[in-house]
Every structure is written in C-alpha cells, then in structure tokens.
Amino acid sequence: MPATSDFVLELRDARLRVTRPRLAVLTAVADHPHADTDSIIGIVRADLGEVSHQAVYDVLRVLTGAGLVRRIQPSGSVARYESQLADNHHHLVCRACGVIVDVQCAVGLTPCLTASDDHGFTIDEAEVVYWGLCPDCSTHVS
Amino acid sequence: MPATSDFVLELRDARLRVTRPRLAVLTAVADHPHADTDSIIGIVRADLGEVSHQAVYDVLRVLTGAGLVRRIQPSGSVARYESQLADNHHHLVCRACGVIVDVQCAVGLTPCLTASDDHGFTIDEAEVVYWGLCPDCSTHVS
DNA sequence: GCCGTTTCTTGACTCATTCCAGATTCTGGA
C-alpha cells in the first residue's frame, strides 16, 4: 500500500497542490476501491474531522482529471472511484446487490482498445463491464 | 424498419398489454437510437399529444425489464435507450459532445462475454464502451 | 514570514428520476 508520502509525490507530479483533503481522499480511494462518493465523504471525515461534501466532490473531479483516480459509474449506480490504474482491468457488476469486482483483462495489456471500426473517433480508453449475479445473489435468488 | 404491428407482436410476446404510449415509445426508441428520456418524452408527445413524463418513465422501465429496449448510461450522462438488441454491438462515446455511435463487436458474436476469471459470478452480458473524441470534436479542440 | 493564487466552506439550487394515491384503461373469460 502506498504511504502518504507517495500520494504527495503523485500530487506534485500532477502539478497539484498538496492539501489534507486531497491526501485523505487519495488514501480513502486506495483503501476502499469502488467506494461511492458518499462513502468517501464519510471516510475522509473520520480521518480529518469535518470536511464539506463540496470539497470532496471537487477533489474527486480534480484527481479524475489529473488521472490519479478513475471514475466508474455502472448504469443505475452512483459514481464510484478507484485508484488501480496501471493495469488495464475491467469490472464485474452484480445486477442484484451492485457489488463491483475487478477482473484482469482477458487478452493482455490494452486489447479491447481495438474497435472493429472507429468511425473516425480518436479512442483513448475501452471500458468493459461484465453484468451478472455474484455468488451470493445467484444462490439467494430462486 | 419494424411496422407498428411488429411492436404489437413484441409486446404480446413479452406478455405485456398493448397500449398506445408503449407503441409510441417503442417507435420513438427505434427511430431515435440513443435518445435520452427527455427526447423520448418529446417525440412521444409529438405523436400522441399530451402524455405524462411518468408514463414514459414507467413504460421505459417495463420495456427495459422485458428486454425489448436496452438502457445505456455512460458515466456523466443521463439514461439513453436503444432497441437494437439482436446483434452484440458496443458503443463509441465522445468525451466532448457526448454523441454515441454503434460499433459492431470486433471479434464475433458474444466474444467479450468471456472474462479471464469470473469470481463465481453468473455473467449474462458484457458491455463495452469506447471513450474518445468524435471526428468533429477532435478537430475543434486545439 | 508574506503574498498571490488555488482550494475549501457554506448554503442554496438544479434536474433526472422516483414515489404516491386516485382515476382510467386494457385483457381474458362468460
């Protein structure tokens, strides 16, 4: 797990100021992958005391823009964030309980980036979401 | 393009009652792929006269549940609907203007359904979203 | 330590979507 000082370096590398809310959000996202914004607000507050939700929303937007965290938002779910960016992994989402699990990319590094026909688009990312039922939910449902 | 009577059959097959709002919504979704809910409400109203937004939301939910239309919702966008379900196609989304374009699946029929490790999930669908810039936006951005 | 710029706080606000309760409409069987 990255130490706080690693987050400081990440922020500096991205030309972003190092503030306690930002460090707390980076720590929260790293420790709780796929957490939604509300959970992150709770974790950050447990860490720092009172922090405005606006600050957390703003920090998350800045970090997403800088590429330090990734925002994922499966249909019908609120925004969630993760900091595991190096590997090109995808997500398994349970239709019943909404839990999200990481899956390594089946084919290699950036395989899915190749669409059959790009329609002239400049593609920079391919996002893959596998929908289904998690082990718990598939047994509970008759 | 399917005639109205085809939609009647589709609804009957799905054990759903045939109502004018439902036919209008099916027609609107078929004629305007990737339309958001608000546009669909407008199209349906142009067709039938006054229809409550609640009716359209409800119809869309029922049709989605019955598998007659598919709901897609890229991050940061409102819900959009399409009726092109038979082929396993994916979507190209422009980060700048939000336009959505269909892409045929690169590999074949249901290739992406195979995750490297399913973590015990029962996977029923693989959704692929390619993010990038459409031709217009990539030339307008410096 | 000081100053200019960036970031955080506070509080109100937007807008897609859902909930509710009552009125209406549709379907299958007689």
Add this chain to the structure above:
DNA sequence: TCCAGAATCTGGAATGAGTCAAGAAACGGC
C-alpha cells in the same frame, strides 16, 4: 359484446446526487 380484476396512467410532490457562487482559508514560492 360485456364484466370484473388487474395493470396502467395522471398530476403533483419528494428524493438525492451533483453543481454553482461568493467569501474565507490554506498552500507554496519568494
């Protein structure tokens, strides 16, 4: 064709994630 039961539609109000704006506070280079 008509009826009863069930599903659907209406209109209005509520929910809740996310955004906007203006002033206060914190960061980091000097």
